[in-house]
Amino acid sequence: MPEVRLVGPNGEQVGIVRIEDALKLAQDADLDLVEVAGQARPPVCKLMDYGKFKYESAQKARESRRNQQLTVIKEQKLRPKIDKHDYETKRGHVIRFLEGGNKVKVTIMFRGREQSRPELGYRLLQRLAEDIGDMAVVEAAPKQDGRNMTMVLAPTKKPASRKTTAAAGSDAPADAPAEAEA
Structure with missing residues (x-):
């Protein structure tokens, strides 16, 4: 019988179990059985909500793209x-x-x-x-x-961000209308 090393939903090591037993545990816990390391002997599988896992990994990828800087x-x-x-x-x-x-x-x-x-x-x-x-x-x-x-x-240095230059430039016009009203 094929066996897998099973990791629980909270990251705890369950141990080496048969695939049928791992699928039964996943079904009982209303979770998915996901293979996380297929090259290992025996393969490592984890009990998790696969939809939530995909969503979180997409969020991480989006965040890392946001932090990248385009070189021109x-x-x-x-x-x-x-x-x-x-x-x-x-x-x-x-x-x-x-x-x-x-x-x-x-x-x-x-x-x-x-x-x-x-x-x-x-x-x-x-x-x-x-x-x-x-x-x-x-x-x-x-x-x-x-x-x-x-x-x-x-x-050699990073360009000044637009927020700081906009904030510095907005000080003078903000004072002018206040003096005109007073």
């Missing part, structure tokens, strides 16, 4: 011979992305003879990393990939 990678493209003002503008975009909590992939695109001078792109990426060093960390060092050179930057 923004991309900023540059050319090796970029003008000073254009560089400042692109650097501002990178800073804005990092403040939003996103990772940034900076790509230098080489064309024609520029491909024979990869050190220009490397220096430009190093300069960008130094300019924003206090708010970002280099996650992937500059790497040549065909016509492009890429570097990935990750923010």
Whole structure:
């Protein structure tokens, strides 16, 4: 006769019993007999309310998904011979992305003879990393990939939550109507 190791509804060890006896105990207790470890010898079964078990495991899965954070990678493209003002503008975009909590992939695109001078792109990426060093960390060092050179930057701190900025911004307007009424 096939046997199983039975665990009671409160987690207590019942012992090794025949499957027929385990099913009879489950029926008497108005519970389900659920196999929790099928690879064990003998298999481990538990007396439980299977519908409640499924509901609770779904709740745990939903909670873990809620606590996950979605990682977004923004991309900023540059050319090796970029003008000073254009560089400042692109650097501002990178800073804005990092403040939003996103990772940034900076790509230098080489064309024609520029491909024979990869050190220009490397220096430009190093300069960008130094300019924003206090708010970002280099996650992937500059790497040549065909016509492009890429570097990935990750923010060093978490972005300010919207609740705190909204609460700070709502203090001033709340005071203004109160003074107007008084």
